[in-house]
Amino acid sequence: MTAPLPKRIIKETERLQTEPVPGISAQPHDDNARYFDVTVQGPDGSCYEGGVFNLELFLPDDYPMTPPRIRFLTRIYHPNIDRLGRICLDVLKNNWSPALQIRTILLSIQALLGAPNPEDPLNEAVAKQWKDNQAEAIKNAREWTKLYAQPKE
Amino acid sequence: MSRSHFSRSPRGNQDPTFTRTHSHSHSSSNPINTLGLPSPPPNGRRSSMGVEVRGMRRLEQRRNMEESHYLACNARAQNYNPPVDLRLLDYVSSYDNNLMCAICRCPFVDPVILNECDHCFCRACIRQCWNTNTTYTPLGPRGDCPTCRTPAKLGPRSATSKILVNLVDELIVQCPRKDDGCKAEVRRCEVQDHVNIYCGYTLIECTGKDCTDPVRRKDAAQSCLHYGASCLLCHKELQQWKLEAHWRSECPDRRVHCEMCKSPVFHRELEMHNKETCPAISTPCPGCSSRNKRGHAEAHAKSCTFAKLAPVLLRQQERLDEQEAAQKEMSRKLEVLEGGFTNMQGILFPSQEVENADRRSGDSNHIPYLRRSLVSPENADADAPTNDFAGFDWNFSAADVRHDGASSAETFQNGMASPPTRAAPAVPGPRPDDLPEPFSSDFDLASPPTFPPSGPYASPLHHLLSMHESLRDEMTRITSALSELDGRHSMQILNENLRTREEISYLAAQTAGLQRQMHWFTSAQLQRQQGRSPTPGASGSALGGAMMDAGAGAGVEAAVGAVSTAATALRGAARMVNVGGSASGVGMRRGTSEEGRTKL
Numbered sequence: 001m002t003a004p005l006p007k008r009i010i011k012e013t014e015r016l017q018t019e020p021v022p023g024i025s026a027q028p029h030d031d032n033a034r035y036f037d038v039t040v041q042g043p044d045g046s047c048y049e050g051g052v053f054n055l056e057l058f059l060p061d062d063y064p065m066t067p068p069r070i071r072f073l074t075r076i077y078h079p080n081i082d083r084l085g086r087i088c089l090d091v092l093k094n095n096w097s098p099a100l101q102i103r104t105i106l107l108s109i110q111a112l113l114g115a116p117n118p119e120d121p122l123n124e125a126v127a128k129q130w131k132d133n134q135a136e137a138i139k140n141a142r143e144w145t146k147l148y149a150q151p152k153e
Numbered sequence: 154m155s156r157s158h159f160s161r162s163p164r165g166n167q168d169p170t171f172t173r174t175h176s177h178s179h180s181s182s183n184p185i186n187t188l189g190l191p192s193p194p195p196n197g198r199r200s201s202m203g204v205e206v207r208g209m210r211r212l213e214q215r216r217n218m219e220e221s222h223y224l225a226c227n228a229r230a231q232n233y234n235p236p237v238d239l240r241l242l243d244y245v246s247s248y249d250n251n252l253m254c255a256i257c258r259c260p261f262v263d264p265v266i267l268n269e270c271d272h273c274f275c276r277a278c279i280r281q282c283w284n285t286n287t288t289y290t291p292l293g294p295r296g297d298c299p300t301c302r303t304p305a306k307l308g309p310r311s312a313t314s315k316i317l318v319n320l321v322d323e324l325i326v327q328c329p330r331k332d333d334g335c336k337a338e339v340r341r342c343e344v345q346d347h348v349n350i351y352c353g354y355t356l357i358e359c360t361g362k363d364c365t366d367p368v369r370r371k372d373a374a375q376s377c378l379h380y381g382a383s384c385l386l387c388h389k390e391l392q393q394w395k396l397e398a399h400w401r402s403e404c405p406d407r408r409v410h411c412e413m414c415k416s417p418v419f420h421r422e423l424e425m426h427n428k429e430t431c432p433a434i435s436t437p438c439p440g441c442s443s444r445n446k447r448g449h450a451e452a453h454a455k456s457c458t459f460a461k462l463a464p465v466l467l468r469q470q471e472r473l474d475e476q477e478a479a480q481k482e483m484s485r486k487l488e489v490l491e492g493g494f495t496n497m498q499g500i501l502f503p504s505q506e507v508e509n510a511d512r513r514s515g516d517s518n519h520i521p522y523l524r525r526s527l528v529s530p531e532n533a534d535a536d537a538p539t540n541d542f543a544g545f546d547w548n549f550s551a552a553d554v555r556h557d558g559a560s561s562a563e564t565f566q567n568g569m570a571s572p573p574t575r576a577a578p579a580v581p582g583p584r585p586d587d588l589p590e591p592f593s594s595d596f597d598l599a600s601p602p603t604f605p606p607s608g609p610y611a612s613p614l615h616h617l618l619s620m621h622e623s624l625r626d627e628m629t630r631i632t633s634a635l636s637e638l639d640g641r642h643s644m645q646i647l648n649e650n651l652r653t654r655e656e657i658s659y660l661a662a663q664t665a666g667l668q669r670q671m672h673w674f675t676s677a678q679l680q681r682q683q684g685r686s687p688t689p690g691a692s693g694s695a696l697g698g699a700m701m702d703a704g705a706g707a708g709v710e711a712a713v714g715a716v717s718t719a720a721t722a723l724r725g726a727a728r729m730v731n732v733g734g735s736a737s738g739v740g741m742r743r744g745t746s747e748e749g750r751t752k753l
């Protein structure tokens with residue numbers, strides 16, 4: 001017998017549908033309410049502007065005591081996101097708190113797109129490029145956004 | 154903790170779950186009553202003490218039994234009715250977001266306030282949070298506040314305002330067994346009592362004799378319901394006490410109400426109803442792009458001109474699809490045919506492969522022969538040294554034509570593949586520009602003006618057709634020659650046969666003459682013997698003569714046999730000749746018929 005879905009997850013899912021965060025959508029799977037398809041729009045004014053990034057989000061059994069697991073599915077040129085789409089974000093690791101929610105985490109990720117942090121890199125090559133030649137790196141990020149993160153009609 | 158408080162409190166007299174066990178234990182379990190039962194001992198102190206001790210022992214045993222029975226019942230009831238998890242309840246009354254725990258997002262359950270930052274959480278939530286993050290410390294659970302990350306610890310008795318506890322306890326919730334049919338809505342602090350004592354849908358032990366199966370409290374007044382029954386609607390076999398739940402949520406034949414149109418439908422037909430008949434579901438108009446509820450679809454169909462045309466449009470669409478499919482088939486066939494044609498052309502004119510490749514490369518000029526005519530010979534001559542592709546093309550085809558012309562006067566008519574043409578295109582496909590050199594030199598040696606720059610045929614297809622025509626002529630000619638030869642041959646055989654037959658008949662006549670002579674000789678000899686035999690004097694000589702005659706007769710007879718065998722042999726030969734003649738006749742007939750066919 002599977003444990004009933006905690007009220008918290010039901011409530012969070014409902015609120016994500018009824019009051020969606022601008023530029024972010026999260027849709028749970030029909031067969032697994034703990035698995036979400038997430039899209040995040042690149043923030044305006046950043047080098048990811050105009051891109052629509054797909055992510056997958058999974059709530060482990062002991063959520064909210066442990067953080068949700070999130071991964072970029074769309075390729076992205078970012079110093080804090082590696083080639084497999086894993087994200088280097090403190091609130092997803094040690095700084096997780098059960099008072100945080102899916103929506104707050106997704107907002108943090110959107111903020112990370114707007115402010116890449118090459119000092120705490122996950123993707124060394126991109127971070128080096130970002131530090132050595134920022135203009136070139138931003139150009140690359142724009143190109144990758146054009147190449148991989150175009151919204152589907 | 155409130156939960157443990159709830160689960161302990163209600164095991165009182167009013168709990169019907171335990172009425173049975175209690176009612177029969179109350180009479181004896183009351184210590185005062187038991188002590189009062191034995192009458193005061195009439196005689197000595199010793200005996201009274203012994204009775205007393207024995208009574209106490211019996212009492213103790215009975216109590217142990219009762220307690221174990223009670224605990225067992227309790228455990229079973231706990232199994233049927235696990236303690237209510239207040240975080241899974243549905244709240245009827247709306248509540249302020251400030252009453253919500255940041256961890257479980259429900260109204261606080263047994264709230265605690267962290268002294269360091271005054272943030273409030275459920276006791277269970279904050280304990281669970283810190284247990285997973287930090288190791289146990291003797292000073293009690295400690296960790297960072299989940300909201301503000303201030304280091305904090307949970308004291309042995311963290312004080313909480315009574316107001317806060319009352320606020321969350323007053324919230325109205327639905328009975329956790331609402332899915333089974335209970336419609337009760339109670340204050341949250343009373344929900345455990347409701348489930349344990351009042352809720353008709355709580356499972357309790359059956360009141361039937363020797364029956365330990367669970368039953369709903371509201372059904373417990375009836376006699377034991379644990380017997381087999383079958384659903385009246387779907388005929389599924391199950392126990393009587395489960396029927397109600399079956400009708401509520403399982404039976405495929407139960408009546409449910411369509412959410413859209415409110416009409417009652419069978420559960421198993423609900424899907425079909427939604428898909429096909431529900432009048433509240435909108436369907437697209439077959440003609441225009443508007444959507445209408447099924448109930449209004451007819452009214453719309455009357456007003457919408459497109460809807461009237463819908464069947465016509467549908468038929469049109471069908472025909473269009475059919476045509477498209479047919480066209481696809483045709484184009485596929487055409488492709489195959491074209492491929493076959495190209496192959497054939499490649500076999501017949503290997504020299505044209507270059508031009509085919511040229512054409513395949515997207516040249517707008519589809520007919521190489523015509524394109525060749527566009528290039529004047531002078532132009533080609535001038536172009537030749539520059540190795541322009543057009544020039545190369547012209548040179549190549551001119552050489553081609555020259556070879557054709559040189560090989561024989563009627564190459565185009567019957568010798569469709571003269572050896573030089575075959576030899577020329579040893580390299581298939583488009584050639585590099587430096588290759589046409591030998592051809593251009595060839596071309597220079599030849600006298601181009603004598604050849605019309607445009608070939609005798611307008612296109613390769615025409616060329617091919619003319620080839621085919623000449624081949625057909627050739628075939629006809631060969632056929633007639635063959636039949637002629639055949640006739641002559643059979644005539645010859647016939648003549649020969651006739652001669653042989655004459656000879657045979659001559660021989661036969663001769664043999665017949667010989668036979669006649671031989672016959673005459675034999676008869677004469679016999680007559681002579683008969684004339685001599687009656688005279689006894691000559692008996693000896695006659696005997697000798699007879700003996701001699703017998704020898705002669707045998708010789709004659711042998712000769713006759715030989716002649717007759719010769720005649721049979723001759724007859725056989727004649728028959729054979731006859732057979733041969735008839736065979737040749739058949740051959741002739743066949744020959745003529747073939748001739749006739751080829752003439753046709």
Ligand SMILES: [Zn+2]
Pocket residue numbers: 254255256257258259261262274275278
């Ligand atoms: Zn809580």
Ligand SMILES: [Zn+2]
Pocket residue numbers: 267270271272298299300301302303
């Ligand atoms: Zn705090």
Ligand SMILES: [Zn+2]
Pocket residue numbers: 328329330331335336337347348351352353354
């Ligand atoms: Zn109830």
Ligand SMILES: [Zn+2]
Pocket residue numbers: 359360361364365366377378379
């Ligand atoms: Zn029973």
Ligand SMILES: [Zn+2]
Pocket residue numbers: 384385386387388389399400403404405406
């Ligand atoms: Zn049924």
Ligand SMILES: [Zn+2]
Pocket residue numbers: 411412413414415416426427430431432433
């Ligand atoms: Zn309906």
Ligand SMILES: [Zn+2]
Pocket residue numbers: 438439440441442443453457459460
């Ligand atoms: Zn219409």
